[in-house]
Amino acid sequence: MIKSVALGLTACFLLAACGGGEEPEEQRVTAAQQCDDTLSPEAAQALEEVLSTRTFDDAPSGGLARVEKQLIEDYAKRERWSLHPPLCRAGASEGTDRIDIDFGLYYDDDLFGDAPARGLHPYAMGREAQSGPKRAYLFVTCVSSQLKGSDQRPARIRGALRFNKSKLPDTPAVREANLTVLHSVTLAVVKKLGCRDNAGLPDKPVLTPK
Template sequence: MVAALALSLGVGGVSCASSEEEPERKPYVGADEVCDGLFAGRLAGMIEDVTGHKVFSGAPNKMSDVVKALKAGYASGHMWAAGETLCRLSPKGAGPTDASGEVDFSMYHPSDLEDEAPSNDVKRYDMGKIATSGQGGASLYFECMTPKLQSSEQRPLRIAGGFSRGKSSVPDTPEHRDLKMIIVHAMSLMVSDELECENNAGLPETPVLTSGA
C-alpha cells in the first residue's frame, strides 16, 4: 500500500485534513515544504532536479479539492471532467507570465487513451492504462474502483494524473524522464489512497521504469 511507498521514498503522505486554524503560510519554502510537505523526503530532491529550482512559493496542498473534483466528475455521468491542481510549483523569482510546474488530476475520456500514440518524444512505461514522460512532464492514466463511488465496480473512475515541470532550462534526459514518472506515480498512489481505490487502482507500489509497448 501507500505506506510502503512512503517508507521507501520518504514521502510525506500529507493528509487532506486541515485544522480549524491553519498556521501562517511562509511566502517561500523549499521543495520539501511546498504544498504542506507533499514531496517531503527523496521526492523533494527529484523536484529540484527536474525543475531546476530549490525555492518555491508557499502553495497549499489541495488533496481535498482533487478528491472532491474527481467524485463530482464521476457523479455527473459525463465521459470526462476537469479536475483540480494538487500542487502548484511556482519558483521564487518567476515572472507573472512564466509557466509554473504543477501536479494535477482529472477524469479522462476513454478516447484519450487512443490519442496517446507512441512517439519518439516521450518514453512509455509499463504501468496503469498508459504512462508517459517527456521533456515537459509526465502523465499516468489509471482506473479506480472504490466503495466511495456507487457502481464503480461496473464503471470505474478514470483518472489522469499529470506532473509538469513548468519553465525550466534543465535538459531533457532519460534520467529526468524517469524522475518525472516517479513523481507522478507517487502522487497517483496518494490520490488512490484518499479515494480508497481497490488494489491501489492497479498501480504497483514501486514505480515500474521499464518501457511499455
C-alpha cells in the same frame, strides 16, 4: 493614565491584535511541503532536480481534498472527461519556472497507445504512463466505495504533470524524475479515494521503459 492606555494599545497591536502573540504560520517552501505534502522523499528530491532549486514558493494546502471531492462529483455525474485547477503548482522561489499537476477523468480516446505524442516515452506503470522533458501522464482505473457503481464501471483517472516552460533535455533521468513526482501525487490521490489495490499503482514508481 492616557499615556498608559496608549502604551497598552500599542503592545496589543504588536501582539497580533491582542491575539496573545501567536506565531505566524510557517511558510511551506521546502520540496517535501509542495503538492499538499503528497511527495515521497524520492519525489521531493526529483522535484528539486527538475526545477533546479531547494527553495520554493509558499505552497497552499487543501488541494488533495479538493481533487478528491471533484473526482467523486464528476464520476457521480457520469462525466466521461473532466479537467480542474491543479492540485499542485510548484515553482522555484526565485525565477518563473514551475510545474502544475492536475487530475480529472478520461476516456479511452485520451490514451496514447502505441503512438505517443512527440517528446513522450511510454513506461510500464498504471494503465498507461508517458513521460518527457516538459510533461508526463499517468492513467489508472479505480474501484472504490466512494465511487458508487465503480465495481461495475471503474473510474478512469488521469494525472498530468506540465511545465510552464522547460529547457530540460530529453534524457532518461529527466523523464524518470518527472514520472517519480507524478506517481507520488497520483498515489496519494488514489489512496485518498480508497481505490482498491491503490488503483494498481505500486508504492515505488516503475521506471521501466516500454
